[in-house]
Amino acid sequence: MTKPKIGKYIPIGIIILFGIYLIWGVSDRNEKLTELKTYYTVGKIIDYKRGAKVSPSWTYEFYDGEKIREVSHFMDDNFSGKSDSDWKPYIGKKFFVKYSAIKPLYNEIYLDKPAPDSIVKCDKCKFEKIPTE
Structure with a gap:
């Protein structure tokens, strides 16, 4: 029985976190520029x-x-x-x-x-x- 290698999931996790950060930043900027x-x-x-x-x-x-x-x-x-x-x-x-x-x-x-x-x-x-x- 072999253990799954976690090392290959780390880059994928970093990319997903970076994508979430970018989406949050753009939506935050748009929100601040449309508010009162x-x-x-x-x-x-x-x-x-x-x-x-x-x-x-x-x-x-x-x-x-x-x-x-x-x-x-x-x-x-x-x-x-x-x-x-x-x-x-x-x-x-x-x-x-x-x-x-x-x-x-x-x-x-x-x-x-x-x-x-x-x-x-x-x-x-x-x-x-x-x-x-």
């Missing part, structure tokens, strides 16, 4: 990075009511495969950023909603919804 305690502010794109093996990402900064945060997020599919000349016009531009008041690291930048000239200098303002002007 979210705000909008003006964020500024300061850089972009693209690598050979990773997806390109934007680096932007915004004020969350306590401090200025600098974060990176992967670009959406509209920018994949584009050249540097397509990305450079976004550097220094300001767009609206939505963030969770409870966990400001949960945030997203709206590249389709540039900040209007009337509030572009309002870096430390926060809004309950995106202002129209």
Whole structure:
């Protein structure tokens, strides 16, 4: 009678735990960005990075009511495969950023909603919804 080898189940267990952790993280982020305690502010794109093996990402900064945060997020599919000349016009531009008041690291930048000239200098303002002007 042979005993089953536990060693082959350990990698499978680690993969399953990692998958559960990823699913929890995504659902937690989505929950925090859809709850009532979210705000909008003006964020500024300061850089972009693209690598050979990773997806390109934007680096932007915004004020969350306590401090200025600098974060990176992967670009959406509209920018994949584009050249540097397509990305450079976004550097220094300001767009609206939505963030969770409870966990400001949960945030997203709206590249389709540039900040209007009337509030572009309002870096430390926060809004309950995106202002129209």
